[in-house]
Amino acid sequence: MAQQSYHIAVVGATGAVGQKMLETLADRDFPIGELSLLSSSRSAGQQIDFKGKSYTVKEAKPESFEGVDIALFSAGGSVSKALAPEAVKRGAVVVDNTSAYRMDPEVPLVVPEVNEEDLKAHKGIIANPNCSTIQMVAALEPLKAAFGLSRIIVSTYQAVSGAGAVAIDELKDQAQQFLNGEDMEANVLPVKGDKRHFPVAFNALPQIDVFQDNGYTYEEMKMINETKKIMHAEDMHVSATCVRLPVFTSHAESVYLELGQDGLSVKDIHEKLAAAEGIVLEDDPSTQTYPTPLSAAGKKDVFVGRVRKDPDHDNGFHLWIVSDNLLKGAAWNSVQIAERLIQHNLLTI
Amino acid sequence: MAQQSYHIAVVGATGAVGQKMLETLADRDFPIGELSLLSSSRSAGQQIDFKGKSYTVKEAKPESFEGVDIALFSAGGSVSKALAPEAVKRGAVVVDNTSAYRMDPEVPLVVPEVNEEDLKAHKGIIANPNCSTIQMVAALEPLKAAFGLSRIIVSTYQAVSGAGAVAIDELKDQAQQFLNGEDMEANVLPVKGDKRHFPVAFNALPQIDVFQDNGYTYEEMKMINETKKIMHAEDMHVSATCVRLPVFTSHAESVYLELGQDGLSVKDIHEKLAAAEGIVLEDDPSTQTYPTPLSAAGKKDVFVGRVRKDPDHDNGFHLWIVSDNLLKGAAWNSVQIAERLIQHNLLTI
Known part of the structure; x- marks a missing residue:
């Protein structure tokens, strides 16, 4: 059976954590079908290489998430507050690396080695905890x-x-x-x-x-x-x-x-x-x-x-x-959550 | 009444703490009559300025302590073990900044703000605690x-x-x-x-x-x-x-x-x-x-x-x-002990 592949969006792709997310996705050979690199308008237009292919970073907007399966957010709390619900509305599951939703009782806050089972209750957004x-x-x-x-x-x-x-x-x-x-x-x-x-x-x-x-x-x-x-x-x-x-x-x-x-x-x-x-x-x-x-x-x-x-x-x-x-404290834990979502067939709400 | 002055020896005068001890003695205008700067044979011969006067550092030996009132030791535990008792034998009171005597039940371990009264029980050696x-x-x-x-x-x-x-x-x-x-x-x-x-x-x-x-x-x-x-x-x-x-x-x-x-x-x-x-x-x-x-x-x-x-x-x-x-953690606490010994008339055993 051919392995399924996914449309992944990285929001904050030009930042320190965003860069580590891309390195981690490559390192894990994550099954990426399509890749959308998104950022604030300030960083949009930059070119980023991923697995030998060059991508243009685009400004993150609500419509950027059409067709996205998993959106990894790491562009600050205000971006997550504005756009994570828009991504969810369009069918994406969001793994959010900001503090915006961490203490929301409706949002699972997950470290896979600790509480992977909490992923099952997600309603579109999963929060990645603070690094420390x-x-x-x-x-x-x-x-x-x-x-x-x-x-x-x-x-x-x-x-x-x-x-x-x-x-x-x-x-x-x-x-x-x-x-x-x-x-x-x-x-x-x-x-x-x-x-x-x-x-x-x-x-x-x-x-x-x-x-x-x-x-x-x-x-x-x-x-x-x-x-x-x-x-x-x-x-x-x-x-x-x-x-x-x-x-x-x-x-x-x-x-x-x-x-x-x-x-x-x-x-x-x-x-x-x-x-x-x-x-x-x-x-x-x-x-x-x-x-x-x-x-x-x-x-x-x-x-x-x-x-x-x-x-x-x-x-x-x-x-x-x-x-x-930047790895277990941020990028790797986020990618790990994405892997477990796929593994447990949790990409639909 | 003329202020009394004292013969002070600094053992380990060329080290980081020894230097701070000299700065602190000068800063406090400590009543020094005579000053002996002592060290290992390796550092002996160096010239050190104190209050505008140049002193030659001499190798610390038992006889270096003849006539010394207060000896401030900071030249490592083995030097203190060998020479502090020799200094006491010759009538000096030793303030030792190494770990050699700190846990000796016969030796007061003193931070003046905490247990100044322990100075009264000294038998010639007072230990300066660890900096932290x-x-x-x-x-x-x-x-x-x-x-x-x-x-x-x-x-x-x-x-x-x-x-x-x-x-x-x-x-x-x-x-x-x-x-x-x-x-x-x-x-x-x-x-x-x-x-x-x-x-x-x-x-x-x-x-x-x-x-x-x-x-x-x-x-x-x-x-x-x-x-x-x-x-x-x-x-x-x-x-x-x-x-x-x-x-x-x-x-x-x-x-x-x-x-x-x-x-x-x-x-x-x-x-x-x-x-x-x-x-x-x-x-x-x-x-x-x-x-x-x-x-x-x-x-x-x-x-x-x-x-x-x-x-x-x-x-x-x-x-x-x-x-x-180097100050409250070492030099200043040692000089402070010396000041309190004088203040409370504790220079004789």
């Missing part, structure tokens, strides 16, 4: 399934690429300015649209996204709320501190967790992680083996090391979780 | 005193200068190599004497100091054990994850704590921190006000921001604590 949330829940789900999970306290070490190509350029420029003995110029981070900007090179900024009324940043609240939704664990205690680092690619996370059982050992945790889908255990203190942002960059998996038992809490453990924020 | 521990206990003591403190979980964001001048040079070299599109050369970090080395530029290394049998690093165990000793709180639960960043100066810490009371607000925490000695509160989300490694560098205080209440734990709070690791 995805890698954490992917690593914690096998432990929750085996032992129960009552509590998560996470401190993040996040790459600038999460803030887009302008933030990558800013870090490069600042680092060179510093090495030249010049003042560092800050115009983008911590948050492009916020009032004040600080150098990220040779620094650490404890602000990702804007502040909420409760003193947490929006990034921290995303980790708290999305984790509970994805893991179907409204009663689980989750708290987060999110920090931007002078790192280009891969987020790292220092995660403290409390399991539902006492008496567990590091070996018990290792066994569950080593057997888990999408997780690579890199944890051997005797050979200084642990993941770092540089070691994880360009790879699709979630890497876990530094597994330790809290000396004072029998059910408490520490994990160091690292993954490429 | 000092800034944390300085910020937490006023909260412990007011509300009780049952638990600390900390993730650190530490500067390379804690690993000495070679690590500073390595970060600069690696950053320039990366920006030039060259491979980064790693010979020092994460730990100079350990088997494997990884680039720290544009990366984050979850290893500071060597691994212990329990899977924690020595840096993490220092934070756990020293915190309990300084705060006189053997039953307090403490756990730590220590991470080295591409930052030159200042350690930052994401600290989660559980207080001894429920019902407290961020305002309650702010009030105690704002009134505390040596602490500067920099915490206003509405103006993006929080400390960063760059903003704290070169300053003696401990800066605290991002105070937040755990959404799920009434007695749980988050703090972001930043301080210059």
